[in-house]
Amino acid sequence: RKTAFVDVTGARTALVISGVVPGPSPLEGWLRDGGFQVKHAGPTDPLDDVADFAAKDLVVLEDVAAETLGEARIRALARAVTDVGTGLLLVGGKHAFGPGGYAGSPLEAVSPVSFDLKKDKNRPALAEVIVIDYSGSMSAAVGGQTKIALANEAAARSAALLSPGDSLAVAHVDTEVKWTVPLAPIEDGKALGRVIRSVDAGGGGIYSQVALEAAYAALRTVPKGTLKHVLLFADGDDAEEIVRCPPLAAAAARDEITTSVVSLGRGSDSTLLERTSSSGGGRFYLVEDARTLPEVFSQETVLASRRAFREEPVTPKATSDGSFLRGVTTLPNLDGYVVTTLKPGARLSLVGAEDEPLIADWTRGLGKVGVLTTDLAGRWSSRWLSSDDAIRLSAQLAIALAREPATPGARLGATARRGELSIEATDALGTADGSVLV
Structure with missing residues (x-):
């Protein structure tokens, strides 16, 4: 028998989960000034259950990557919003929203903005080749799913992120290259996802050199002016021919083809896999838990598009009279933010360039969810941190999202x-x- 009581009286409480270094987040002090009892948590603190978030009136998630936060915390936080009424504020940064790997996650589902790649006529299209190791080792199960199923799900999410005009290919490789999805412009990302998910593990180890040679050959047919990118996923302990891959990647980089690598586990081949990514001008991800692959692939696809951030001077413009804008008269310029897209039915209160969301909110289930797509660590917001109006706006936004105080003594x-x-x-x-x- 288990019994739980929640006392709904007293000062409102806030939990700030922040990846800001060095901490703490300035928002913590602003919330305390607003009468909140504030607790700080790191992204890896034990917060895996709905109850961990349900006791808080507000949770702030600030610049924490999905891979770091973890699937269990993401699910629990989303449920605390919809089922219990916990307020949620998502704050931008290099590891937030789409660049943080949250596309397709339960947090995107409750967010008033979507994290997919917005087609921007002023930025080039992306041609991406995803190379997946589907050797025999990928048939092993992790948390009830095989490694290959998790990798396929990750590639399918990447397909769903891309916009019309972008191109995608997916190759499954063991000793040979199997073009599951030949390189072509995106038309129906969901249909591509079904094809990708249908592939089972093969045999042998991934022949990395063969895989990269095929990927680079495909991308060299793409018209100039297109961003060309390879994402190689391989077992860190079973990547054949890897010694020849760093010079291959360096040659491709001279042809403006970048290469990022995901190593599953740290093994005998991880060092050369990492060297391949650095030689190819890309990023390297060491993944210990295959269940985080969807977040990692999503994060990498968003970053490869170079459409994830708008980093230029921006003058914020108010579009509504939300309660959190009360008393705010002048806001200083920002130097950037994470690019997102407003969802139908959400309220847009502050915009940047091309009316892209800076502040948006809505109600999801029992809780209220808001986004502030710039950061509060000074990367893009240095002038905000010394502006009384900007501080007031940020604090009032958080307070407006918090769960309302209930009847005293209830x-x-x-x-x-x-x-x-x-x-x-x-x-x-x-x-x-x-x-x-x-």
Whole structure:
């Protein structure tokens, strides 16, 4: 038998999960000034259950990558918003939103903005080749799914992120290259995802040199002016011919083809895999848990597009009279933000270039969710951090999203016994409240 009571009186509480280095986030002080009891948590602190977030009136997630936060925390946080009414503020940075690997995640589902790649006529299209190791070692199970299924899901999410005008190829490689999706412009990302997910593991180890040679040959047919990128996924302990790959990647880089590498586990080949990415002008990811592959692939595809950030002087412009804009008269320029797209039904309150969201919010389930797509660590917001109006706006946004204080003295009780859940609500006098709807 398990019983839990939540006392809904007293000062409102906030949990700030921040990747800002050095910390703490300035938002923590602003919330304390607003009367909140504030707790700071690192992205790897044990917060894996809905109850860990449900006790808070507000959670702030600031510049933390999805891979670092982890799937369990992401699911629990999203459920705390929709099922319990915890308020959520997502704050930008280099590891937030799409660049942080959250595209397709439960947090994107509750966010008022989407994290996919917005087609920008002023920026080049992306041609990406994803090379997946589907050797025999990829048939091993992790958390109920095979490694190849997780890698396929990761590639399918990347396909869903790309815009019309971008191009994608997916090659599954063991001793030979199998073109699951030949290089072509994106037309239906969901249909491509179904094809990618249908592939099972093969045999032998991945022949890395053969894989890269095929990928580079395909991208050399792409018209000039297109961003050309290879994402190689390989077992860190079973990548054949890897010694020949760094010079191959360096030659491709001279042809303006970049190469990023995901090594599954640190093994005997991880050092050369990392050298391949550095020679190819890309990024290297060491993944210990295959369940994080979808977040890693999404993050890499967004970064490769070079459409993830708008880094230029921007004058914020108000578009609504949200309560958090009260008393705000003048906002200084920003030097950038993460590019996102407003979802239908969400409220847009502050915009940057081309009316791209800076502040947006909506209600999801029982909770309110808002985004501030710039950072609060000074990378793009140095003038904001010394502006009274910008500080007021940031604090008022967070306060507006927090769960509303309930009736003083009210208590909510839940008892689970033999598979049945009983919930009892009482008012300040201890009288059962028959108006509660469950």
